[in-house]
Amino acid sequence: MTDQIDSSTPQPARRYNYWLGGKDNFAVDRASGDEILKTFPTARIAALENRRFLQRATHFLTAEAGIRQFLDIGTGLPTADNTHEVAQRVAPESRVVYVDNDPMVMAHARALLTSTPEGRTTYIEADLREPAKILANEDLLETLDLREPVAVMLVAVLHFIEGYGAGKPIVRTLIDAMPSGSYLAVTNSTKDPLPPETAALYDAALASGITNIWPRDRAEFTDLFDGLELVEPGVTPVSEWRAVTDPAERPDPAHVAMYGAVGRKP
Incomplete structure (x- = not known):
């Protein structure tokens, strides 16, 4: 798969890896990341706090909600405490399917494909924009039992689906396929938390193509x-x-500018 890796175009997973201090990125990703910065x-603070959310949410789902199956879409490049590592520390029998559409992530899959016995x-390798294909994938169906509860993780990936309301049909397809208790x-x-001048800069960055991260307001996000x-x-x-287990001094919400939530299917 490495021959498919495009080192001339910035990729979200590699840029995110750069912001997190990783080494699995190219000059074009670093340039893109610096341009956004x-x-x-x-933006780097937001990336770090988003990662911490993933870890806290995974721990909650495993330790408190009793979930033993995870479908993590938009995996990104491996760093410390990936979903399976957090989950399997609590429950070694946990099963995790990672999904990403970046060939470089596939090239690093061996780092992800470690598991407790x-x-x-x-x-x-699949795209969030085609949720039905993800759900029909043979490897997914061999790993997860969709008759039992699954945690669907869409962490820092749905905002690459542009357009008001565009994320909901994807979420609905995924959740409709999951049983009660997922x-x-x-x-x-x-x-939402940005001052007007920064919000205007965000709009300009979207219009110019500096960023393709679609911001959702509280109403659209909650509707998911x-x-x-x-x-x-x-x-x-x-x-x-x-965030009780994280450092007591939490960053200003305007410096993070990202919503997070967890919901249960009744």
Whole structure:
């Protein structure tokens, strides 16, 4: 798969890896990341806080909600404490399917495809925009039992689906395929906490193509959980969602500008 890797075009997973301090990125990704940092100098803070949300949400789902199956879409490049590592520390029998459409992530799949003997970890190359294909994938169906509850993780990926309301049909397709007792965890960029001048810069960056991260306001983000029971504390900045185990001094929500929430399918 490595011959498909495009090192001339910036990719979200590699740019995110750069912001997190990783080494699995190219000059074009670093240049893109730096360009975004010129307009949004706290983007690295947002990336770090989003990662912490993923870890806290996974721990909650495993330790408190009893989930043993995870469908993590938009995996990104491996860093410390991936979903399967957090889950399998709590419950070694946990099973995780990772999904990403970046060939470089596939090239690093061996780092993800480690698992406890009791559990299982699988990676599939697929696109969030085609949720039905993800659900029909043979490797997914061999790893996860869709008759039992699954946690669907859409962390820092749904905001690459542009357009108001465009994310909901994708979420609905995924959740409709899951049984009662399943969960949905989502994070998405938002302009809500931004001062007007920064929000205007965001709009300009979207229009110029500097960023393709679609911000969702609280109403649109909350609507993704239509029909689900929101887990306390509901929709919050990612940096504040059950953050009791994180450093006491939480960043300004305007420096993170991302919503996070977890919901349960009744």
